[in-house]
Amino acid sequence: MSGLFKKKETAAQAADTQTQTPTPEAHEWLIPEEGRDQLQKVFAGLPGDVTIEVYTGGDPKNLFDDYARRFVADLALLAPRIKPAFHGLDSDMARKRGVTLSPTLLFNPEEYRIRFTGAPLGEEARAFIEAIFLVSARTSGLSQAAKTILAQLDGARSPRVFSSPGCPYCPAQCANAIKCAIERPDLVSAECVNADEFPDLSARYGVGSVPHTQFDESYKGIGLMPEERFVVELVALKDAERWLNEHAAKGGAHGAGTGQGAGSDAGVEVTETDLLVLGAGPAGLSAAIYAERSGLATVVLDKGIVGGQVTVTPVVENYPGFADIAGIKLVEVLSSHARQYATIRENEGVDDIKLGRRIEVHTPRNVFLARAVLFATGAQWRKLDVPGEDRFYGKGVSYCASCDGFVYRGRKVAVVGGGNTALTDALHLRNLGVEVTVIHRRDTFRAEKALQDSLTREGIPVIWNAVVEEVMGDTEVRGVRLRDTKTGETRDVPFDGVFVAIGHVPNSEQAADLGVDLEPDGSIKVDRHMRTNIPRVYAAGDVIGGVRQIVTAVGSGATAALSAFEDLQQPRWKKDKSA
Structure with a gap:
């Protein structure tokens, strides 16, 4: 811990409030230089002052307190509009604000009731900046x-x-x-x-x-x-x-716009575009780059956040040019590139799609009139479909090791699956300090050899030839019932959590509703140019099935965009009719 901030912690306890920000010359920075440069540029446009009150306790060994104080002090130096105030947890101001946990950070508490309980580490910092x-x-x-x-x-x-x-x-x-x-x-x-x-x-x-x-x-x-x-x-x-x-x-029901039904479009914005890409994963992002560079005005929509499954992949080791990169970092590279060209709208799901001279796509906020639509909607986690799985979702059953791994540090969990995702999740959880056991229905893995070697090197145990018959517990997961696939015998094994990684199911429902042909496994049927059976409707990425890899998703997205450009210039379907 920085000696500079140890002194300030003591000062904050002696005085009720400390509002003075250290000068840049005397300041020990927490935020890396690259991040400081970027934040300083974006903060230059802040229209109004923002008071951030930081409440910390008196324990000099509390690294979360130290981080919170240093982080806010950094931000204040980068943006004159940010006004920090540092208080002790036993101060009069803490009692006035009802603050009892350390660290706690409040935003403009005289106007709003917005607080962060805990240091904004990792991904939470994004919400803090927003x-x-x-x-x-x-x-x-x-x-x-x-x-x-x-x-x-x-x-x-x-x-x-x-x-x-x-x-x-x-x-x-x-x-x-x-x-x-x-x-x-x-x-x-x-x-x-x-x-x-x-x-x-x-x-x-x-x-x-x-x-x-x-x-x-x-x-x-x-x-x-x-x-x-x-x-x-x-x-x-x-x-x-x-x-x-x-x-x-x-x-x-008057069109509340929850993303669950089309509702009324009264008052929503109407946007015309050449290509509307549904999904902001690798396929959608690469499609946006290639489409815009070809001259097609492109908008990308995603019902969640940019990145798709890659966002929650702890480590990517097989993407060309990156020997070892966190999934979220790779997403940042891809999305930053795509944003240079196309408009990307996150947290905006599609309610309804109508075919016509222009393809009409309704969301809770907009109506898009597009010349062509590309489904890059990806796939969702496949479920075990066993008793207890739904009941204990969020109470021990998880499909995202990156999201929930921290909750299980020092506890015992099972990772179910035998592919790349399962082994990557198991290694990630072990790295977090979770006691991990892999459960696989066969006697060999289908994952890459490099991942299998890492699993062996880490000494992570494997239960072979076993399937989960039931997830058991009371108010939360207590274990699983396993069936041996060779002998048929069952046994109960205690676990505090179950991470499911047994593959994916394509998100093709809206495409099917539109009349797009599907493969037997539910993936969208396309030709080698990523065209579907409906003119001006394309598909790419995990939703078309096959080899579900980041690099193949990127390639199919680029192919789909180029096909859309070619077709909109010289419509293929008109040629087919005249033949």
């Missing part, structure tokens, strides 16, 4: 549909989002809560909690998977939600589908 921009602008950034729903709120809400440093989905969920607190400061307070730093608080709410959103003491949601869905569940304190069904039964 909060600075939103608070500075004094605007929520919510869509009109979300604002309309939130205007119906008539009681106090205090959404608490639990996250972890390795969860790429968590910042967007935290941002949902923060936006609501800015839009309705009279009724909404937002809290983003680092679940890893506060295990007792996490245990109190049964956090087993992140993002975990506690809307109130009794209602919770697991996973990243589209903005409109988050607002519906915040207001209604019930599942969005249930809320929509109730309103429809009463004749009150």
